[in-house]
Amino acid sequence: MPVTRSQVARAAGVSPAVVSYVLNNGPRRVSPATRARVEAVIKKLGYRPNAIASALRGGTTQSIGYLTPNTRNPFYANLSEAIERHCSTHGYLVLTGNTHHDRVREERYLQTFLDRKVDGLIFASGVSVVDAPVRGLDELPVVGFEQAAARPAISTIATEDVADAGTAVEHLQRHGHRLIGCVAGPPQVPAEARKIAGWRGQQQSVDNPTGDELVAFAETSEAGGNAATLQLLSEHGRPTALHGRRPTALFVASDVQAIGVLFACYELGLRVPQDVAIVSVGGTTAAAFTFPLLTTMRQDVEYIAATATEHLLARIADADTPPLHTSLRGNLVVGLSCGCRPHQASADEYHA
């Protein structure tokens, strides 16, 4: 069994309380001599405070709960990584729950986090789950990556998905495209619904078509994007006739999917951007190494994570910190998939 505080106290010839005072630098002062003696014993015995006991007594676990759809999607992988990094810097541990957008998993993890008395919560998934009948949520600092929270006490740090998607689509429109398809994740997922709405709104604003045959929903993965594209651009596995209803451009709601989209175009023998122009939303590093290079609406994950974490920790430290409500516009990073720049010579020769 590990060394306990009482053992340290006994070995140092002081009371257990003094050991606590030394460890926590308070709430009472300790004479330098005693402090030195206690510290020596702590080191000698290799004493480590039991975090569970501190949590039970002290009421703080130095941990936060974090709900994310998954960590395979580079967008969320980066977000998670950044959040973890910030929390770690401040001495907080992140308890992560992968929800896969499944309401049951969301509620289960939410409950688990509350049972374990996390000091705060960040939702990258399932913000609406906070309406679930769980007690003790109102007293907890919560940050969600949504544009509107179910409860105003929940801080929100959102990406402006509707506007960002609109910008992406508008960019394609400027290249003269009217038949612009939309590849997105499940529309039940709020963020996906918003990006779809952005596509639709921007298309409708200039009387471009937004029919169902232009939209494909699929899993947010390379495979999903790939499948959606095959569905959208091909007839029985072959590209549809050029002068039919085949989209000449695709708006893709995520970088991962876009990677699968590029692959599908290649499989179908469709050139990007000449036959199909593509713009995605994300701006992850993965998008910077595709062939051809993706044009993408970059959403600054690093900044979002930093803001969310710092704000959450501020609310944890001071319960009176008012909730924050922000949203961020992405910015267009122009690559070679939209048609802005002609292909470089080396690209044209790539498979000559």
Add this chain to the structure above:
Amino acid sequence: MPVTRSQVARAAGVSPAVVSYVLNNGPRRVSPATRARVEAVIKKLGYRPNAIASALRGGTTQSIGYLTPNTRNPFYANLSEAIERHCSTHGYLVLTGNTHHDRVREERYLQTFLDRKVDGLIFASGVSVVDAPVRGLDELPVVGFEQAAARPAISTIATEDVADAGTAVEHLQRHGHRLIGCVAGPPQVPAEARKIAGWRGQQQSVDNPTGDELVAFAETSEAGGNAATLQLLSEHGRPTALHGRRPTALFVASDVQAIGVLFACYELGLRVPQDVAIVSVGGTTAAAFTFPLLTTMRQDVEYIAATATEHLLARIADADTPPLHTSLRGNLVVGLSCGCRPHQASADEYHA
């Protein structure tokens, strides 16, 4: 404040102990009538046991610690996700620490996990750190993804990196390549060192060159692979003369890096596989959507994760479970980057 067990007991007209018996199905029997009454009150009051208190008293936290280099690398992202999924199924929470291969971070997280009384540990990073002077590690079930553990009590579930790398290199040799470059992560990282050793051993076995000019170390990311390739294949940003010492093939230690490698080849105007053949190690889904399709040694992350988690949980459940020592061979998944298959027509026309 949340409802406590005593409040439930009072409301149900029983003693706190009985509430525990009901909740834990033991260790004493409870009459059906009493049980029903208690359960009704629990539901009515929305009572949830305080996991911290249970942990302090019961000695089990229903959580495990997990050390991973990072979650941006799809290989580790998949591994982490699979481990989390298995643990979640068994009611365990995963505490994740991203180490970035930094010894300080590794030790800090290891200590944090011990302080928080995790029930077990999985190391995807820093297995050697278990030699660190931390108390209480010997009593804990530990699984590491290394081939040899510092302490025999540590279960090991390893990928056979040396052999897998050798197979990948041999495949390139069969295509007639002799000058085969090596792109890998930092050689201080054991897994990277093993893959480098595999490349070197296989090359030496047929008297192929293994000079320093054929090796490039870089961060395990797309950008890293990209930079390493530019260094290896170019002179001042241009490809080196075809008949010089430029490698005609590259062995790449990870899929992420390989994606950057492909991109670099494209930037340099080198065709894959005609000018440079490429084989990587990993077999992540990301590798299945590259252009051209990567040939890669697939290491079955899903299986590794399942084995590691199930074994760890078995050891947690029964301390007498003997440690497991396994390693797994990968298998070659042939794509288009090695030169096995000629390019499809559509590919040849891709940028015609």
Add this chain to the structure above:
DNA sequence: GTGAAAGCGCTAACAT
């Protein structure tokens, strides 16, 4: 079948 009670290891208010 049920209740009483002793802690788990710690924090902090209250004594001295």
Add this chain to the structure above:
DNA sequence: ATGTTAGCGCTTTCAC
């Protein structure tokens, strides 16, 4: 400046 002590909410042994 330091010691004493009452819990935090729970599990489980021990009585009844």
